[in-house]
Amino acid sequence: MSRTIDWDGDAVVIVDQCALPESYRTLRLTTIDELVDAIKRLAVRGAPALGAAGALGVAMSARLHRGPGGTTGATDATNAVAADAERLASARPTAVNLRWGVERALAALPRGADAVTAEAVAMLTEDELVNKQASRNAADLVLRHCSRRPLRLLTHCNTGRLAAVDWGTALGVVRHLHAAGHVEYVLADETRPLLQGSRLTAWELAELGVPYRLLPDSAAPAAMATGLVDCVLVGADRVAANGDVANKIGTYALAVAAARHHIPFFVVAPESTVDRELPDGSHIVLEQRPAEEITHVAGTRVAPQGAQVFNPAFDITPAELVTAVVTEHGVLHVRS
Numbered sequence: 001m002s003r004t005i006d007w008d009g010d011a012v013v014i015v016d017q018c019a020l021p022e023s024y025r026t027l028r029l030t031t032i033d034e035l036v037d038a039i040k041r042l043a044v045r046g047a048p049a050l051g052a053a054g055a056l057g058v059a060m061s062a063r064l065h066r067g068p069g070g071t072t073g074a075t076d077a078t079n080a081v082a083a084d085a086e087r088l089a090s091a092r093p094t095a096v097n098l099r100w101g102v103e104r105a106l107a108a109l110p111r112g113a114d115a116v117t118a119e120a121v122a123m124l125t126e127d128e129l130v131n132k133q134a135s136r137n138a139a140d141l142v143l144r145h146c147s148r149r150p151l152r153l154l155t156h157c158n159t160g161r162l163a164a165v166d167w168g169t170a171l172g173v174v175r176h177l178h179a180a181g182h183v184e185y186v187l188a189d190e191t192r193p194l195l196q197g198s199r200l201t202a203w204e205l206a207e208l209g210v211p212y213r214l215l216p217d218s219a220a221p222a223a224m225a226t227g228l229v230d231c232v233l234v235g236a237d238r239v240a241a242n243g244d245v246a247n248k249i250g251t252y253a254l255a256v257a258a259a260r261h262h263i264p265f266f267v268v269a270p271e272s273t274v275d276r277e278l279p280d281g282s283h284i285v286l287e288q289r290p291a292e293e294i295t296h297v298a299g300t301r302v303a304p305q306g307a308q309v310f311n312p313a314f315d316i317t318p319a320e321l322v323t324a325v326v327t328e329h330g331v332l333h334v335r336s
């Protein structure tokens with residue numbers, strides 16, 4: 001299966017990202033409950049992949065609730081699909097793509113279940129093309145900003161094909177640059193607590209044959225201070241109208257360190273991640289994750305009973321720390 005998330009005609013099929021890197025397996029999701037659960041436990045994750053999951057979920061609901069001839073016009077069917085759509089859209093609050101994908105599929109509901117399915121499936125191909133272009137635009141910008149060859153790149157979390165339908169965003173930039181022979185190595189933040197970097201990005205880079213080194217998130221500023229980094233590449237879950245960026249927790253610290261060491265800091269995302277209704281990042285809802293993600297490691301308790309935690313899944317990087325936000329349309333925002 002080349003796609004991270006797909007439609008098999010009746011169900012949503014995903015690569016189970018909770019099983020990687022030990023096991024590459026797919027899950028076939030046939031109900032909204034199964035899909036919502038997969039989103040919440042990050043079996044499917046990453047802003048673009050969540051957009052596809054939201055759209056395919058609405059298609060699955062429309063088919064489950066359709067009337068004779070595939071119609072979905074009956075009030076009870078429409079209400080049932082709308083209720084499923086809201087469950088999907090609210091499963092994770094920060095990535096704007098999830099609600100964007102749900103609403104885009106829902107808009108086709110008056111034309112029937114097959115129209116909803118066609119819209120959702122079309123989004124899968126569109127996602128790969130859009131992210132290939134966004135990452136191409138960003139790769140060109142990196143080559144113009146960074147004179148050293150080959151490049152030493154630092155990434156955070158997972159922004160490759162596992163975070164999208166295929167290809168990826170920030171890690172998609174690495175793919176373009178590596179294919180052109182411009183990558184010496186990638187420093188990949190492990191990205192605690194869910195380790196998307198060490199579990200998923202390392203797996204993707206190994207699959208691509210890209211030289212990489214894993215590092216603790218807290219070591220990234222030291223890597224910059226000792227001259228090991230030419231450029232930082234990250235994804236996004238929501239970009240506000242002024243260029244403020246919501247992304248995986250730890251991104252803000254990377255941006256501060258990159259600014260301190262005059263290292264270019266690029267955010268790569270599809271236009272579907274830009275929320276122009278939000279004037280700035282202060283309005284972005286940041287998902288808070290369960291305490292167990294901090295108090296336990298690999299299922300073993302490492303903190304005292306009753307330990308209190310602060311476990312936001314995302315943080316906000318102010319626009320003034322971002323060299324550029326790059327989408328498929330080009331440079332959305334450049335640091336003033």
Ligand SMILES: CSC[C@H]1O[C@H](OP(=O)(O)O)[C@H](O)[C@@H]1O
Nearest residue numbers: 045046047157163235236247248
């Ligand atoms: C290509 S967008 C990936 C984006 O999503 C990740 O969050 P999560 O793993 O919780 O879905 C992270 O913020 C990445 O930058």
